[in-house]
Amino acid sequence: MNLAVLGAQWGDEGKGKIVDLLAPRFGVVARYQGGHNAGHTVYVSGQKFVLHLIPSGILHSGTTCIIGNGVVIDPNALMTEIEMLAALGIEVGQRLRISDKAHVIMPYHRDLELLAEARRGERKIGTTSRGIGPAYEDKIGRRGIRIGDLADCSLTGPLAGVVKENVAARNRLISGAEMDWQAVLGRLAASWDRLQPWVTDVSLALAEAREAGRAILFEGAQGALLDIDHGTFPYVTSSNATIGGVCTGLGVPPRAIDGVLGVVKAYTTRVGEGPLPTELTGEAGERLRESGQEYGASTGRPRRCGWFDAVAMRYAVRLNGLDALAISKLDVLDDLDEICVCTAYRREGKLLHDFPADSGVLASCEPVYETLPGWSSPTQGAQRETDLPSEARAYVARLEELAGAPAVILSTGSDRVDTILRDHAILEDWIGSSR
Ligand code: IMP
Numbered sequence: 001m002n003l004a005v006l007g008a009q010w011g012d013e014g015k016g017k018i019v020d021l022l023a024p025r026f027g028v029v030a031r032y033q034g035g036h037n038a039g040h041t042v043y044v045s046g047q048k049f050v051l052h053l054i055p056s057g058i059l060h061s062g063t064t065c066i067i068g069n070g071v072v073i074d075p076n077a078l079m080t081e082i083e084m085l086a087a088l089g090i091e092v093g094q095r096l097r098i099s100d101k102a103h104v105i106m107p108y109h110r111d112l113e114l115l116a117e118a119r120r121g122e123r124k125i126g127t128t129s130r131g132i133g134p135a136y137e138d139k140i141g142r143r144g145i146r147i148g149d150l151a152d153c154s155l156t157g158p159l160a161g162v163v164k165e166n167v168a169a170r171n172r173l174i175s176g177a178e179m180d181w182q183a184v185l186g187r188l189a190a191s192w193d194r195l196q197p198w199v200t201d202v203s204l205a206l207a208e209a210r211e212a213g214r215a216i217l218f219e220g221a222q223g224a225l226l227d228i229d230h231g232t233f234p235y236v237t238s239s240n241a242t243i244g245g246v247c248t249g250l251g252v253p254p255r256a257i258d259g260v261l262g263v264v265k266a267y268t269t270r271v272g273e274g275p276l277p278t279e280l281t282g283e284a285g286e287r288l289r290e291s292g293q294e295y296g297a298s299t300g301r302p303r304r305c306g307w308f309d310a311v312a313m314r315y316a317v318r319l320n321g322l323d324a325l326a327i328s329k330l331d332v333l334d335d336l337d338e339i340c341v342c343t344a345y346r347r348e349g350k351l352l353h354d355f356p357a358d359s360g361v362l363a364s365c366e367p368v369y370e371t372l373p374g375w376s377s378p379t380q381g382a383q384r385e386t387d388l389p390s391e392a393r394a395y396v397a398r399l400e401e402l403a404g405a406p407a408v409i410l411s412t413g414s415d416r417v418d419t420i421l422r423d424h425a426i427l428e429d430w431i432g433s434s435r
Pocket of ligand 1: 011
């Protein structure tokens with residue numbers, strides 16, 4: 001079975017931990033979109049790993065990790081990550097494959113992003129300043145540079161022409177320190193020397209893996225509500241974080257996806273600007289942020305926190321055809337007497353049950369809450385469903401009912417072992433025995 005694991009909220013749902021947990025049951029883990037704006041955190045026996053570009057499967061020695069054409073790659077960020085892993089005793093070796101069609105994040109992309117955000121002023125998006133948006137803009141504008149292009153970094157080759165033009169365009173927009181296109185080209189040549197052994201045709205590698213009967217886990221970054229098409233536009237990232245991104249971002253047919261697992265937090269968070277109907281400001285939000293340690297894994301920014309939003313959840317289920325959910329951070333709610341869940345929105349006196357397309361409309365929606373009893377006892381580290389207090393089980397059951405999808409995995413802490421794999425036929429189908 002090939003399984004897609006993706007975020008069903010605004011990112012940071014805990015995908016890294018879930019992918020790491022499931023990875024030993026899969027021969028291949030493949031990332032299909034985003035870049036080093038993502039920060040997938042995995043704890044193994046107290047040791048913390050934060051992965052930005054390399055799939056979280058890398059922590060398992062038998063797993064091949066693939067970075068697809070839909071990902072945008074900053075070569076320096078990738079090399080830094082490979083070195084960080086090596087320092088922690090994890091050799092990437094022959095286990096990494098990088099698509100020759102993946103686009104490169106160039107040094108001028110970061111400059112252009114800072115400029116665009118400054119120009120937007122109050123309407124800024126609150127991006128991660130990694131050059132993600134401008135790299136995707138150049139891809140769509142057909143002036144982008146692909147990893148495979150780095151094979152010829154000669155001063156007279158076609159790549160040199162594109163770099164020269166793009167750097168000149170950057171220099172026209174940004175006053176002050178001029179960028180030197182030849183220096184940029186020189187750095188690309190150095191990157192190619194290091195990355196070249198891993199560069200390949202990823203679509204072909206995945207087809208061969210499937211023929212050889214190796215199961216593939218497709219790893220998403222960000223989340224459905226940050227999707228460029230279906231998210232809270234314009235407060236979104238620049239790629240398709242929803243299920244369609246798997247096919248376009250890896251060159252695999254839709255029938256290669258046998259199941260879709262959506263990862264959600266037991267509450268909601270968001271980093272950056274844009275509407276968040278269930279946001280808790282003041283002390284309540286601060287409490288969730290502190291107990292959930294809600295600070296960006298990539299940028300360190302404090303995350304905005306709020307109650308679980310079932311309207312948004314149902315939308316993510318519909319968009320992605322989620323077969324099941326993994327609910328993370330259940331333990332963060334341990335201290336609460338009561339927990340609210342948003343079941344609908346109210347706007348101009350009318351009830352809305354469907355997620356609106358327009359961010360302005362969403363921003364003017366008021367959440368309609370249902371209040372559930374909290375459990376006021378620790379679930380931290382629980383590994384069996386029977387270890388959960390009845391109120392926690394009832395909370396999960398209500399989320400399942402509202403989402404219209406079963407929760408097959410519950411996460412009760414940051415470590416790999418702080419997890420409940422529920423006795424469910426879907427999980428059995430996907431990974432064999434859940435024990
Ligand atoms: P960009 O992807 O850097 O262009 O940022 C666009 C929006 O997506 C901003 O609101 C970011 O905070 C958000 N974003 C990007 N990557 C992540 C992520 O991995 N987790 C959560 N939010 C993200």
